[in-house]
Amino acid sequence: MTASAPAAASPHVMTTYGRLPIALERGEGVRVWDVNGKQYLDALGGIAVNTVGHNHPKLVPALQDQVAKLIHSSNYYHVPLQEELAKMLVERSGLTNVFFCNSGLEANEAALKLARKYGHDKGIDKPVVVVYEKAFHGRSIATLSATGNPKVQAGFGPLVEGFIRVPMNDIEAIKKATEGNPNVVAVFFETIQGEGGVNPMRIEYLQQLRELCNERDWLMMIDEVQCGMGRTGKWFAHQWAGIKPDVMPLAKGLGSGVPIGAVVAGPKAAGIFGVGNHGTTFGGNPLAMRAGVETIRIMEEEGLLQNAADVGAHLKAALERELGGLPGVKEIRGQGLMIGVELDRPCGVLVGRAAEAGLLLSVTADSVIRMVPSLTLTRAEADEIVALLAPLVKALLAE
């Protein structure tokens, strides 16, 4: 796509990604540079991963210190940093216990195991979990079965059974779909769908769902892998609705780039797993735990929740001003630094054009431009994103 394309298809790495012809070499804050020295403004943040920005002056030395002390031990032993990070997550979520793993799908897989065992413990042999249209929960066999995207599922059947799928923001639809079904054990959803196109659940709907879960004794399991960890301006996106889940998978932003996942559980779910029910070799290793602890510490020291809320609102308003109301722009939505601009047509071509112009972002669900930058983004950098993006969108709409 660019004249100086450095990277061709690899003869050795499997071709599971449609990659841009760009290879990034280093970063600083929300800037990254490729192997040819070209600079980009990074509005993608490694897909909502690089919470504190690239090469953060507090995170890097902390990780270097940890690498020199202990990278990995084993869950045969106690890992004090697990206790430290778990305490931080519990205090900020109002939940009680944490299981650590290494990625989003692993956290979701653990949540689904919790739901099934919750059912079995109640004498339900064939537990059913309610999931949503357009949901994305990962690419393992169970999590792709929970995902509401035929493209993710194609070629990987038979899918795991035990799911019922419903539309978002429609309380009557879920009541109807589960009516008289004694096997339902949990509802599983993203507060703001990420891959599905930055689709928020409405606050009233979240509150109605919480009531329904209480009434029916279902686990409320909220996949905050993408929208959690401060991205929306609160620690967890569901907190805007004043509710608490029973199970909350986390990953992406939790380690600012070091692979990590976690399942945070409240009283109803925290005791479901006993010794031997679940485990992982790498999960909870000291390096990943240190990354999580330092990420949360830096977020608080630098006021990044407030920054995500403020700069996110500023970015959304600037996008509204430049693009809102244009024929072809359907909606600008999201919260904090998780923003989608939906067009009335496929716009995947914008990803390459933006990169050429020096801006990294993604297009999801074919027609939604998605921005999930580091939570350190400044207003000036937000203005720069808009200045780079708006002309590209206008040009596309004029084609």
Ligand SMILES: *Cc1c(COP(=O)(O)O)cnc(C)c1O
């Ligand atoms: C990215 C994502 C996942 C999968 O996480 P991986 O680390 O890629 O396995 C699951 N759920 C949501 C909401 C996500 O955004």
